[in-house]
Amino acid sequence: MAVSEYQVRPGPEGYLPPAAASMGVELPERGAALVEGRVVPEEEAFQAIAEKLLAARNPVFFPGPAVLWAWKDGVAEKAEAVLKLMKAVGARAIPMPDYRPKYPMINPAVEINPNHPNLTIWHNRIDVGVFVGVHCHYANVALKIIRGGTDCYTIALCGEMGHEDAMITLRDVDIRKLERLTDIARALAAAGPLRTGVMPRAGTAV
Amino acid sequence: MTTQQVVAPEYLFFEAERERQFITGSEAVREAIKRANVDMAISYPITPQSESMHLVGDIYAQGYLKEYFRGESEFAVMSAVAGAAMGGVRVFTATAGPGTLRAFEVFPTWAGARLPVVCAFMTRGINSPLTIQPDTIEMAFLLDTGILMFHAESAQDLYDMILKAFVIAEQTDVHIPVGVFTDGFFVTHTREEVATAPADLKLPPYNPYSAPVPVMDMENVPVRQMRDPFVMKSNFISYAAHASWQQEILAAQERARKHVRRYLGGLLEAEHPEAAVLVVAAGTAVSQGREAVAAARREGLEVGLVKLKSLRPFPREELRMLGRQARALIVPEFNRVGWLAREIKSVVEDTTKVIDAPRVFGGMTMPPELILAQIRRCYA
Numbered sequence: 001m002a003v004s005e006y007q008v009r010p011g012p013e014g015y016l017p018p019a020a021a022s023m024g025v026e027l028p029e030r031g032a033a034l035v036e037g038r039v040v041p042e043e044e045a046f047q048a049i050a051e052k053l054l055a056a057r058n059p060v061f062f063p064g065p066a067v068l069w070a071w072k073d074g075v076a077e078k079a080e081a082v083l084k085l086m087k088a089v090g091a092r093a094i095p096m097p098d099y100r101p102k103y104p105m106i107n108p109a110v111e112i113n114p115n116h117p118n119l120t121i122w123h124n125r126i127d128v129g130v131f132v133g134v135h136c137h138y139a140n141v142a143l144k145i146i147r148g149g150t151d152c153y154t155i156a157l158c159g160e161m162g163h164e165d166a167m168i169t170l171r172d173v174d175i176r177k178l179e180r181l182t183d184i185a186r187a188l189a190a191a192g193p194l195r196t197g198v199m200p201r202a203g204t205a206v
Numbered sequence: 207m208t209t210q211q212v213v214a215p216e217y218l219f220f221e222a223e224r225e226r227q228f229i230t231g232s233e234a235v236r237e238a239i240k241r242a243n244v245d246m247a248i249s250y251p252i253t254p255q256s257e258s259m260h261l262v263g264d265i266y267a268q269g270y271l272k273e274y275f276r277g278e279s280e281f282a283v284m285s286a287v288a289g290a291a292m293g294g295v296r297v298f299t300a301t302a303g304p305g306t307l308r309a310f311e312v313f314p315t316w317a318g319a320r321l322p323v324v325c326a327f328m329t330r331g332i333n334s335p336l337t338i339q340p341d342t343i344e345m346a347f348l349l350d351t352g353i354l355m356f357h358a359e360s361a362q363d364l365y366d367m368i369l370k371a372f373v374i375a376e377q378t379d380v381h382i383p384v385g386v387f388t389d390g391f392f393v394t395h396t397r398e399e400v401a402t403a404p405a406d407l408k409l410p411p412y413n414p415y416s417a418p419v420p421v422m423d424m425e426n427v428p429v430r431q432m433r434d435p436f437v438m439k440s441n442f443i444s445y446a447a448h449a450s451w452q453q454e455i456l457a458a459q460e461r462a463r464k465h466v467r468r469y470l471g472g473l474l475e476a477e478h479p480e481a482a483v484l485v486v487a488a489g490t491a492v493s494q495g496r497e498a499v500a501a502a503r504r505e506g507l508e509v510g511l512v513k514l515k516s517l518r519p520f521p522r523e524e525l526r527m528l529g530r531q532a533r534a535l536i537v538p539e540f541n542r543v544g545w546l547a548r549e550i551k552s553v554v555e556d557t558t559k560v561i562d563a564p565r566v567f568g569g570m571t572m573p574p575e576l577i578l579a580q581i582r583r584c585y586a
Binding site: 016145 | 320416427443453456
């Protein structure tokens with residue numbers, strides 16, 4: 001269990017916030033997850049993710065290269081599962097196709113870049129952002145910058161070991177976990193509306 | 207290739223029956239690399255490291271590695287190693303003293319590029335007038351490069367730490383280089399019994415597709431060089447991205463703690479940690495400390511020994527706890543600057559407890575009597 005009292009909450013945390021790992025937040029072991037810096041059972045995190053997404057005004061997924069390209073067996077199926085989850089929670093997608101610094105040419109309406117993710121979040125007024133299929137180092141850098149400069153609530157659905165700098169992180173995310181999350185979201189949505197606001201604008205995201 | 211069976215790291219490290227060999231520290235490096243499933247080793251000679259990479263060349267000829275060559279200089283070797291690691295293969299090299307400094311720019315580059323390179327450093331003096339003798343001063347320079355640093359006391363440590371370094375370095379949440387350090391000549395050129403796993407076993411191959419940065423094999427998405435520099439841009443967000451990138455390397459060091467505890471059994475080892483006086487050391491200074499502690503305890507003095515195995519990550523919480531209950535922490539070192547005492551002072555609550563002595567350098571040995579004298583002063 002993590003012993004840190006450091007809270008990984010939505011920002012803006014400040015000029016140059018620390019990486020959460022340097023504040024004592026530890027990644028979860030298999031079968032566990034992180035919610036705002038605390039280690040919790042995975043099922044608790046599933047529920048929290050579904051609630052956050054369904055209550056969001058403008059939930060947006062940021063799919064990265066590892067799910068955008070069918071670069072190995074099983075990736076296309078995983079991308080399908082991500083799409084089903086997005087549909088279940090009514091989220092849009094703004095892709096992270098690669099990791100090149102694209103200053104100042106980034107078009108925040110059509111892509112997000114890990115080196116200045118805050119621009120995309122500000123431009124689209126995103127209140128809940130989900131990282132999936134992004135290589136871990138780039139996800140960590142982007143999540144920390146988002147926490148530093150925006151009030152966006154971030155969720156990481158990581159195929160590897162997770163991310164301390166997301167407000168909620170699941171690790172070892174595979175199709176089975178994506179489907180479980182989708183089922184929970186559908187059940188929660190069927191139980192009644194959680195969304196309190198409306199999307200500020202449709203944008204041009206794909 | 208020589209036929210070897212891939213086994214789980216836990217089996218190779220903790221369960222496989224071991225054979226005892228009477229070998230030098232350099233030969234212990236060879237034995238570790240035999241079992242490490244290394245794809246590529248790149249070498250350049252410098253005393254006292256030359257023998258170890260020569261021996262790695264021998265096992266290349268026997269089929270234990272896929273590729274081996276000699277670079278043009280230490281800088282070229284470390285750069286070539288970086289290229290190999292970016293290409294997604296497991297690489298190993300070694301260096302020492304002035305070679306370490308000649309290659310210095312590349313060590314933080316390895317860390318910044320999240321490359322799980324394993325490099326053995328057989329430490330020696332670096333300053334003028336020229337010396338090839340044992341000295342750990344080069345470690346002082348490497349403390350803040352972002353690499354993980356393990357310090358071997360013996361050939362046995364060297365064998366174990368090198369093998370385990372690959373597994374720790376390649377964890378997805380870590381994925382930064384590991385330097386395994388040992389005191390040149392004291393370990394590399396002396397012989398001791400080393401317990402080794404069977405040579406027909408080896409670690410699983412490196413899986414570059416779990417790396418936190420994309421491997422550049424041109425068949426992996428996003429299929430291009432992704433680590434373009436921020437430095438050419440002059441705006442706040444490019445600086446913030448670079449700063450966050452640097453913080454992420456430090457975060458990776460923090461994440462390494464649990465893996466170091468799992469595979470090395472802890473960042474430090476303590477004998478009689480409850481004692482009022484503790485000798486705290488790393489490398490072969492531990493051996494000298496052990497002799498001094500034994501002699502002091504025969505005199506009825508309450509003394510313990512703390513062996514630091516990992517310097518990055520540094521066992522700050524463990525030392526803070528030990529420092530709370532101890533009356534004095536004696537730090538013997540084989541270098542002029544006393545970098546280990548400085549590190550310990552940076553984490554204990556009462557720095558006046560830290561005795562930064564005895565200290566020898568220039569290749570001099572450290573008689574245990576020097577440490578014993580410090581222990582007696584604590585009780586005078």
